[in-house]
Amino acid sequence: MTNTETWAPLEIKAADGGGADELLARIDTLDPGLDDLLVREKGLVFRGFGVTPETLDKALDRLLPHRLAYVHGNSPRTKVGGNVYTSTEYPQEYTISMHNEMSYAHAWPTRLAFYCEVTPGGGGATPVSDAARWLAALDDEVREAFAGGVRYVQNLHDGFGLGKSWQDTFETKERADVEEFLTGTGAEWTWRRDGSLRVESVRPSTTRHPVTGVEVWFNQADQWHPAGLGDDTAAELAAILPEDELPQMVKFADGSPIPAEYVTQIRDRGLAVAVDVDWRRGDLLLIDNVLLAHGRRPFTGDRRVLVAMSD
Structure with a gap:
């Protein structure tokens, strides 16, 4: 655990030896019901039910009413089933900082489900942070600076280059499909002579939960900004490409730069209020x-955690 001990996801443990049937029965008999319980508790951990790759679909069908494709997703993943993906494929020796999935997009999943197929050899927990507490943990100066929103920039190559291609990002090889998706999202985009695609989107830095109304920190500025990667990685990127040509970057909504110290504060305080969910x-x-x-x-050794999303 971290130093945040006042909240943790609710653990629901198998009582009768586990198995997919017991899991589905427990989900169906939750009080006050899955939807209301999830809003109340924010996160639910199902342990000891022994979900297998063969029974995963059955469990996900009950937990996620409408599984979504990871279209416009910015992190590297591999699709392994019906809208089931590997969790972010990022070198295992690094921490992935806190984020709400696809908070940079015009629409985002309302729920995520993670499944542990292979227990990590060591480490590899999934930290979760109450996004309202994350917002409250930031200095007034930072919250005020972000009040106008942020501008996300993606430079997506045509199959060869740094970062993701536009084909992988939008899960299509057709430009017309990409343009149809982007139309109505509020994004601006440009096809370049080399076949790459540049997308710019202005989004808010916070949002309110549709049921509780609570305001939460809801953007990925620290993950899209070079300063959030650490000094060494940022320096390596700067030696390869100018900032405006990076695979992804972020500015304030008016195009002005975001100070590096704001970025590191956001990253560090998000992790500081996190609670670790260890995997079996x-x-x-x-x-x-x-x-x-x-x-x-x-983490060390093997780790395989899959993720699926729902609207």
Whole structure:
């Protein structure tokens, strides 16, 4: 655990030996019901039910009413089933900082479900942060600076280059499909002579939960800004490309730069209010994607955690 002991996701443990049937029965008999319980608790951990890759679909069908494709997703993943993906494929020795999934997009999943297929050799917890507490943990100066929103910039190559291609990002090889998706999202985009695509989107820095009305920190400025990567990685990127040509970057909504010290404060305080969810094979974690941000701790050995999303 971290130093935040006043909140943790609700653990629901198997009582009769586990198995998919017991899990589905427990989900169906939750009081006050899955939807209301998730809003109240923010996150639910199902332990000891022994969910297997063969029974995962059955569990996800009950937890996620409408599984979504990871279209316009910015992190590297591999699709392994019916809108089921590997969690972010990022070097295992690094921490993935806190974020609400696709908070940079015009629409985002309301729920995420994580499934542990292979227990980490060591470490590898999924930290989760109450996004309202994250907002409250930031200095007034930072909250006020972000009040006007942020501008996300993506430079997506045509198949060869740094970062993700536009084909992988939008899960299509057709430009017309990309343009149809982007139309109505509020984004501006430009196709370049080399076949790459530049997308710019202005989004708010906070949002309110549709049920509780609570305001939460809800953007990925610290993950899109070079300063959030650490000094060494940022320096390496700067030596390769000018900032405006990075695969992804972020500014304030008016185009002015975001100070590096704001970025590191956001990153560090999000992690400081996080609670770690440790993994054992067969575990499932369900979170409300507005109320909770999530990340990943470094790990050793093997680790395979899958993720699915729902509107």
